[in-house]
Amino acid sequence: MIKNRKILITGGAGFIGSNMAESLYRNNDVTLLDNLSGGNLENISSFSDKVKFINGDIRNKDTFEKIREDFDLVIHLAANSDVRAGSTDTKSDMEINVLGTHNLLEFMRKRDVKHLMFSSTSTVYGEADVIPTPENYGPCLTISLYGASKLANEGFIWSYYHYYGIRPTIYRFANIVGRNSTHGVIHDFIIKLKKDPRELEILGDGRQEKSYMHIDDCVGAMLHIYEKDTKGDVVNLGNDERTSVTRIAEIVRDAMKLNDVRFHYTGGIDGRGWAGDIKIAQLSIEKMKQYGWKNRYNSEESVVKATDEIVRQMK
Ligand SMILES: NC(=O)c1ccc[n+]([C@@H]2O[C@H](COP(=O)([O-])OP(=O)(O)OC[C@H]3O[C@@H](n4cnc5c(N)ncnc54)[C@H](O)[C@@H]3O)[C@@H](O)[C@H]2O)c1
Numbered sequence: 094m095i096k097n098r099k100i101l102i103t104g105g106a107g108f109i110g111s112n113m114a115e116s117l118y119r120n121n122d123v124t125l126l127d128n129l130s131g132g133n134l135e136n137i138s139s140f141s142d143k144v145k146f147i148n149g150d151i152r153n154k155d156t157f158e159k160i161r162e163d164f165d166l167v168i169h170l171a172a173n174s175d176v177r178a179g180s181t182d183t184k185s186d187m188e189i190n191v192l193g194t195h196n197l198l199e200f201m202r203k204r205d206v207k208h209l210m211f212s213s214t215s216t217v218y219g220e221a222d223v224i225p226t227p228e229n230y231g232p233c234l235t236i237s238l239y240g241a242s243k244l245a246n247e248g249f250i251w252s253y254y255h256y257y258g259i260r261p262t263i264y265r266f267a268n269i270v271g272r273n274s275t276h277g278v279i280h281d282f283i284i285k286l287k288k289d290p291r292e293l294e295i296l297g298d299g300r301q302e303k304s305y306m307h308i309d310d311c312v313g314a315m316l317h318i319y320e321k322d323t324k325g326d327v328v329n330l331g332n333d334e335r336t337s338v339t340r341i342a343e344i345v346r347d348a349m350k351l352n353d354v355r356f357h358y359t360g361g362i363d364g365r366g367w368a369g370d371i372k373i374a375q376l377s378i379e380k381m382k383q384y385g386w387k388n389r390y391n392s393e394e395s396v397v398k399a400t401d402e403i404v405r406q407m408k
Contacts, residue, residue, distance in 0.1 A: 094120065094316075094320075095117060095120065095121060095166075095316055095319070095320065096120045096121065097120065097121065097122075098121045098122070098165045098166055099121070099122045099124075099162065099163060099164045099165050099166070100117060100121050100122065100123050100124070100164060100165070100166045100167075100168060101124050101125075101126060101160075101162075101164045101166070101167045101168070101206075102114055102117075102123065102124070102125050102126070102167075102168045102170060103126045103127070103151060103167065103168070103169050103170055103171035103197065104126075104127055104132065104169075104170035104171030104172065105123075105124075105125025105126060105127050105132070105137070105144075105146070105170070106125060106127040106129060106132030106133055106134060106136055106137055106146075107127065107131055107132035107136070107170060107171070107174070107273075107275075108132075108136075108269070108271075108273045108274040108275060108308070109170050109212065109269060109308065109311065109312070110125065110127065110132065110136075110168075110170045110171075111132070111136035111137050111273050112271070112272070112273060112308045112309075112311075112312050113168060113170070113312050113315070114137060114140070114144055115137075115139075115140060116312050116313075116316065117316075118140050118143045118144050119143075123143075123144045123145070124144065124145040124146075124147060124162060124164070125137065125144055125145070125146050125147065126147045126149055126151070126156070126160075126171065127146070127147075127148065127149075127171065128148065128149060128150040128151075128171075129148060131174060131175075131275060133273075133275075134146075136273045145162070147160065150193075151171050151189065151193035151194070151196055151197055152188055152189060152192060152193050152196070153196075154196050154199075156196075157196055157197070157199070157200035160200070163204065163206075164204070164206045165206070165207070165208060166206070166208040166209070166210070167197065167201060167206055167208070167209050167210070168209075168210045168315075169194065169197055169209060169210065169211050169212065170212045171189070171193065172189060172190045172193070172212070172242075172243075173185040173186055173189040173190055173239070173242075174239075174276070175239075175276065176216060176237055176239040176240075176370075177367050177370075178239075179237050179238030179239050180237075180238075180367065180368045183238060186238040186239050186241065186242035187238070187242060190239070190242035190243065190245075190246060191242050191245050191246065191249075194246045194249060194250070195249060198249060198250065198253045198259070201253070201257075201259050202253065202257050202259065206259065207258060207259055207260060208259070208260055208319075209250065209259055209260065209261045209262070210261070210262050210264070210315060210319055211246065211247070211250055211261055211262070211263045211264065212264055212266060213243045213244075213246065213247055213263050213264060213265045213266070213327075214239070214240065214243050214265055214266055215265055215266065215267050215268075215329070215331070215371075215374050215376050216235060216236075216237055216239060216240030216243065216371065217233050217235060217240050217243050217244045217247065217265060218230055218233055218235075218240075218265075218374075219233060219234040219235045219236050219240065219371075220234070220236060220371060220372075224373060224374075224375050225333075225375045225376055225377035225378070226329070226374075226375065226376050226377055227329070227376075227377040227379070227380075228265070228327050228328065228329055228377070228380055236371070247263055247327070250263065251263075251325075254325055260324075260325045261325050262315075262318060262319045262322045262325065262326055262328070263326070263327040263328070264314075264315055264318070264328055264329075264330050265327065265328070265329045265330065265376065266306070266311065266330050266331070267303065267304040267305065267306050267329070267330065267331030267332065267374065267375070267376050268303050268304070268305045268306070268331075268374075269305075269306050269307075269308055269311045269330075270305050270306070270307060270308065270395055270396060270399035271307050271308030271309065271311075271395075271398070271399045271402055271403075272308065272399075272402040272403065272406055273308075273406070274308075274399070274403060278338060278341055279341060279345060279396065279399055279400050279403055280403065281296075282341065282342055282345040282346075283345055283349065283400075283403060283404060283407055286345065286346070286349055286351060286354065287407075290349075290351050290354065291353060291354060291355065292354065292355045292357055293342055293346070293354050293355070293356050293357065294357050294359060295338060295339065295342055295356055295357065295358050295359065296338075296359050296361055296366035296367060296370075297338065297358070297359065297360070297361035297362075297364050297365050297366040297367075297370065297372075298358055298360060298361065298364035299337065299338045299339035299342070299356065299358050300337055300338070300339070300364060300372075301337065301338045301364065301365065301366060301370065301371075301372050301373070302335035302336065302337045302338075302372075302373050302374075302375075303335055303336065303371075303373075303374045303375070304331040304332045304333070304334065304335050304336070304374065304375045304376065304392050305331075305332065305336055305392045305393075305395045305396050305399070306330060306331050306332050306388065306390075306392075306395055307388075307389070307390045307394070307395035307398055307399060308399070309389065309390075310388040310389055310390060310395070311330060313386070313389075314330050314381060314386045314388070315330070317384065317385065317386045318381065318384045318386060321384050321385065322384070326380075328380050328381055328384065329376035329377060329378055329380060329381060330376075330378070330381055331375065331376040331378050331381075332378065332388060332390075332391055332392040332395065333378060333391070333392075334391055334392040334393065335373070335374075335375050335392060336392045336393050336396050338366070339356065340393070340396075341396055341400075342354075342356055344393075344396050344397055344400050345400050345404075348397075348400045348401055348404050349404060
């Protein structure tokens with residue numbers, strides 16, 4: 094268990110950040126940094142008096158220059174996390190993810206912070222032709238600016254390790270789902286069905302299949318692997334199975350107790366939901382298992398549990 098550490102969590106008011114903060118604040122000195130562009134103070138309201146909160150933007154060097162506290166560990170989660178946006182907004186992934194992460198790394202270098210956990214993504218693999226995709230797959234030909242920005246982040250982070258000894262544990266997440274999330278397929282379906290409980294528009298052909306991981310497993314796996322990793326590593330986090338978009342639509346329909354819902358498929362681009370969407374994504378989680386982590390929920394169970402949590406939160 095991570096104890097008595099001084100920890101900075103960027104993106105700490107967001108989905109994964111707030112859940113991570115909740116599991117760490119009791120035994121550690123935790124500071125959250127977030128500009129609340131996607132995150133929400135409501136996510137941390139039950140323990141906000143037990144953590145420090147900095148309202149700041151990682152794009153500004155000033156944000157870091159004003160920080161006086163020392164840290165042993167940074168958990169870097171702040172990012173433009175909207176994968177879809179890149180096809181129309183070509184700046185955010187560069188400015189927030191690439192330049193923002195560089196500002197953070199400079200802060201860590203100057204202030205001698207030696208440990209980093211970083212949230213990368215399955216989208217760094219692009220359209221992999223090896224499925225389940227292992228960590229050593231290459232070349233990584235990304236098909237979204239988001240994926241490209243995270244791949245660039247990994248390169249910078251690994252190079253800072255070699256120059257300055259900032260040891261990273263890099264996690265490439267599948268789709269993480271659960272309470273406090275603000276976007277993604279489960280959210281989209283709930284919002285659409287609230288508007289029209291008789292018809293659900295499904296982007297693409299519904300046969301897109303991805304592996305989903307519940308937030309409790311994600312946070313648990315991150316902390317478990319960080320403690321075992323002694324030399325810096327890149328580790329996929331996900332599940333062994335995939336869940337299709339149509340199956341998710343059925344799970345959401347059932348959780349909302351709706352009977353007569355007509356599914357309307359847009360067809361999308363070659364069945365994809367949007368430009369940059371990956372049709373079939375599944376990561377090899379052998380390394381995660383070798384670290385001794387076992388998920389509590391499989392892909393479908395993760396979707397079912399997350400849907401219940403999100404439906405309850407959106408009431
Ligand atoms: N949720 C997933 O399925 C998933 C999958 C792969 C990778 N990730 C990565 O995990 C991390 C957390 O994702 P999440 O799902 O919790 O998303 P999120 O949007 O809920 O969290 C990101 C947080 O970063 C904050 N933020 C954004 N821009 C900022 C800026 N310029 N300065 C300071 N704070 C800023 C937002 O306000 C938000 O609270 C992200 O880096 C994301 O790319 C998430």
